[in-house]
Amino acid sequence: MRLGWLFAALLCLSNQANASIEQTLLECRGLTQDSQRLACYDQLAKRFQSSTATTTIAPVVAAKPAVKAPVPTPPVSAPVTKTAQAAKSQPTAEQQVEDFGIRYKEIEDEVTKIYLDVVKVKKDPRGLLKITFSNGQLWKQAEAKRFKLKAGDKAFIEKASLGSFLLGTDKRNATIRVKRLK
Template sequence: MRLTLLAPLMLIAAGSVFATDLASELQRCQGIADNQARLQCFEQVSKASQPATPAQPATPAQAAAPAEPAAPAQAADVIKVTPVQVGEQTGPTQAAASSDEALFGKTIRKTEEASASKIVLVIKTAKLDRTNRFEIETTNGQKWVQTEYGYMNLKAGDKIYIEKAALGSYLMSNGKANKTLRVKRVD
């Protein structure tokens, strides 16, 4: 009876000791300043923490990959990173800003990134449709249609502000009056 209780307790205790040892090893690796040495440290910790398993069959991607010349034993496990994959943080460029503006209002599923939450446009044409809702074309070619009832004094050449609102909708204002109209992009 004692043996059946003692064996599982020893396994649990050994697992918790291993977990604290793994955590301390990971913290030690995080403290290394050199990128290559830190990567090798993490590789060694991950290999030590994995149980011994039989060799896995190669996936099709691995089979199709060309064989590289043999390198030292430690360098064989190191992944080569090109400058295209890893880049330094750079400030926003004019091209990125214009692409954000060009895609503003389009229903595109993107990951959460910093993008424009408000844009300023100049009206090229503003006309009322048969239901007294504005159809607005801007100088950059975007077309916006009013989706709720209301009136705002808009004419060609006026500046308008379109900002993101709740649940994927957009609000348009002209900056002169304290009024907004809900709009959607149609092109």
């Protein structure tokens, strides 16, 4: 019961303090000279800062029982690639000034296009192709475009934008977007 009365009293005091701050804020806004207005706002900020500092209550945290820490596993070193080495080397300020505004691409030693032999072509219930290649990979057509492909054809898969892949043949000038399943 006492706690309820104490809480109600604090609530009333905080409402009065907020009303006082709002009133002072309006008075500061009414001042015409810039220096006086700034001084008024500074005094208001100091008063607000001191009132919030005294009313801040630190949260009580209960002590948790000690838990045995897991045993860390030794780190496994991965082979360093050329792109990782390039990312580690930071260009100098002089080099950054020289290269500013120049758009260039780094040459990567990464495979961007592969040729595979088609072993089997099936259509799913939606009419999209499921293509099995000689190396065991299974790819599925990702867009509803008409594309003729049969077993025994030599097809290529190349990287496209935003991490997607395109499938096509050298006989045709068309490609379809595909997604790897297996």
